[in-house]
Amino acid sequence: MTVYGWENVKSDVEMEADVVIVGTGPGGAGAARALAEAGRRVVMLEEGPAHSNFRPNHAHTMRYHMQENGSMVALGSAAVSVAAGRGVGGGSLINSAIIxxxxxxVLSSWTDVLGGDDRFSPANMAPVYDEIGDIIEVVKTSESIAGENNKLIVRGARKLGLKADLLHRNAPRCVGCGICNFGCPSGGKASVDKNLIALARAQGTVVQADTKVSRILVENGRAVGVVGPTRHPDNGRLVGTVTVRAKAxxxxxxxxxxPRLILQSGLGTTLGPRVGKGLHLHPGNAVLGLCDFPVKMWSGATQGAYFEDPELPGVLPHTLSLPPGALLLAMGSVGAQVKKDMEMAPYMAGCLVMVSDKGEGTVGIKSNGSADLTYWFADEDVDKMRKGLKRTCEVLAAGGAQRLxxxxxxxxxxxxxDEAFAALDAAQLTDYQAMYAAHPMATCRMGTDLMNSVIGPDGQAHGLPGLYIADSSIFPTSLGVNPQYTTMVMGTILGRDLAKTL
Ligand SMILES: Cc1cc2nc3c(=O)[nH]c(=O)nc-3n(C[C@H](O)[C@H](O)[C@H](O)COP(=O)(O)OP(=O)(O)OC[C@H]3O[C@@H](n4cnc5c(N)ncnc54)[C@H](O)[C@@H]3O)c2cc1C
Ligand code: SF4
Structure with a gap:
């Protein structure tokens, strides 16, 4: 089966399936493959485009491959820019492929949250991690494509006696062009469109892109399908409406x-008070280091290295890699400074500190249908971020950076x-520049009852039979590590469990 774009929808279209899946990111891809291989008829609907000609161009990425055109910001105790991918493959198209x-x-704690249900226990997840890891071709970043930025972080951290290494990524054919976050132009990254969705399609799954589901259909107290407009991806022209009726x-x-779709469908009350609540972000912030040797942070595997400090649990620093234009933006360069900063840019290294957060926010909906995000930092997260940034300063310096x-x-x-530490010690939360998050999660959590969660351990909504969720919104807690792999694995487990009931 091919991936259909807007051209497939000449007027209004009606389809039937065993399961209709809304969204084609890691969660949807894992579930679709599991359901299709169990012989279920699956239709996947995706808001973003069917295909793309990836290029290092911010405007193109934001327009076509970021949810809400890359404009999402969570406001609360500080402003945090929130990124999420769009298109067939979802976030895996524009993520850094870190696995x-x-x-x-963390997984063990979920068994308690789920009232003893152990389907996501370490023992039950491990074989599915292995299985999915083979399919998405996880490999360790090789020295030959690592680039100096990644190597500098590993070198610096190891000098300080910290655990550090090049990362595992689902990028088996990576040539180290450094633009994962614009989409991979060379086919080096094994995003889920190339494997899990391809396997689902081989079993008959229909993928319809350019179609943003606007409503969940409910009849007699049960979810029975979805409906949404199909639009031309360039000009937004409405070409038809797709309705899919399904058993699930x-x-x-x-x-x-x-949560945005649940709220837009008027099902916020039916699905209970936890819809859109408990947003975790893994908020992050970065340090730049200036070296007297070329680093060219934009060259090499995009985010190919990490380090860990046993004294800082819940802090996961990894490489920050930006193309020159984005680097200048991150530095806030303006006017005559741009020329100076441009000259320094090839000598800069970067490292991003990501925090496993206790802070929480909400996803609501604005009157224009876009998401309304809030986020409130926990004090302990702010403390972790400060300590993580300090350690990162030391790592960059040990790796060769002379200014920070x-x-x-x-x-x-x-x-x-001393200067760097004094600046960090004096900083209030709102003094931090460019706070960033690309791991929104936990907004429709799994749990045991409607007051504390949205879905049960089998993925079905407590408040609405026939409605299932299988994406990064279902985690009961923050993960502390990059989420795509776990999302694929949980989607697979939930897809298999659902297939048994249909
Ligand atoms: C820049 C960036 C870098 C990242 N780097 C990494 C990394 O290196 N490693 C890692 O593990 N994680 C990374 N992540 C996070 C990871 O990509 C996400 O956690 C993961 O993609 C979440 O999967 P998901 O299935 O929950 O949703 P998503 O991947 O967000 O997919 C949801 C899909 O649903 C579609 N959609 C939304 N609403 C509708 C609607 N109403 N109708 C139809 N379709 C709809 C969206 O267009 C999207 O394609 C990164 C994310 C970003 C943005
Ligand atoms: S760094 Fe590797 S995986 Fe990322 S876009 Fe370039 S070739 Fe693709």
Whole structure:
């Protein structure tokens, strides 16, 4: 089966399936393959385009491959820019391909949250991690494509006695062009459109892109399908409406898109008070280091290295890699400074600190249908971020950086560690520059009852039979590691469990 775009929809279209899946990111892809291989008829609907000609162009990426055109910001105790992918493959199209298994202690805690249901326990997840890892071709980043930025972080952290290494990524044919976040132009990244969705399609799954589901259909107290307009991806022209009726509706629109669709469908009350609540973000912030040797942070595997400090649990620093234009934006360069910064850019290294957060936010809906995001930092997360940024300064310096730019408004380049630490110690939360998050999650959590969660351990909504969720919105907690792998695995498990009931 091919991936259909807007051209497939000449007027209004009606389809029938065993399961209609909304969204084609890692969660939807895992579930679709599992359901299709169990012989179920699956239709996947995707808001973004069927295909893309990826290029290092911000405007193109934001227009076609970021949810809400890359404009999402969570406002609360600070402003955090929130990114999520769009298109057949969802976030896997524009993510950095980093692969982590969720730590056992996190997965084990979920069995308690799920009232003893152990389907996501470390023992039950492990074989599915193995299986999916083979399909998405997880490999360790090789030295030959790592680039100096990644190597500098590993070198610096190891000098300080910290655990550090090149990362595992689902990028088996990566040539190190450094633009994963614009989409992979060379086919080096094994995004889920190329494997899990391709396998589902081989079993007859229909994928219809350019179609943004606007409503979940409910009849006699049961979800029975979805409906949404298909639009031309360039000019937004309405070409028709797609209706899919199915035995089960599975939402995989991501941690922003899934609660947004539930609320837009007027099902917020039916699905209970936790819809859109408990947003975790893995908020992050970065340090830049200036070296006296070329680094060219835009060259090499996009985010190919990490380090860990046992004294900082819940802090996961990894490479920050930006093309020159984005680097200047991140530095806030304007006017005559742009030329100076441009000259320094090839000598800069970057490292991003990501925090496993206790802070929480909400996903609501604005009158124009877009998501309304809030986020409130927990004090302990702010403390973790500060400590993580300090350790990152030390790592960059040990790797060869001579000056440091900490993400504090007005701090400027610091020539000594004392200066950098003083700026970080003095910073209030709102003084941090460019706070960023690309891991929204946990907004329609799994749990045991309607007051504390949206779905049960089998993925079905407590408040609406026939409605299932299988994306990054269902995690009961923050993960602490990059979520795509776990999302694929959980989608697979939930897809298999659903197939048995149909
Ligand atoms: C820039 C960036 C870098 C990242 N780097 C990494 C990384 O290296 N490693 C990692 O593990 N994670 C990374 N992530 C996070 C990871 O990509 C996400 O956690 C993951 O994609 C979430 O999967 P999902 O299935 O929940 O949803 P998504 O991947 O967000 O997919 C949801 C899909 O649903 C579609 N959709 C939304 N609403 C509708 C609707 N109403 N109708 C139809 N379709 C709809 C969207 O267009 C999207 O394609 C990164 C994310 C970004 C944005
Ligand atoms: S760094 Fe590798 S995976 Fe990323 S876009 Fe370039 S070739 Fe593709």
């Amino acid at each position: 982590w298994r969720t730590p056992d202690h 509706v599975m939402l995989c629109a991501g941690a922003v898109g899934t 730019l900490v993400p504090v408004v007005g701090a400027g380049w610091c020539d000594t560690m």
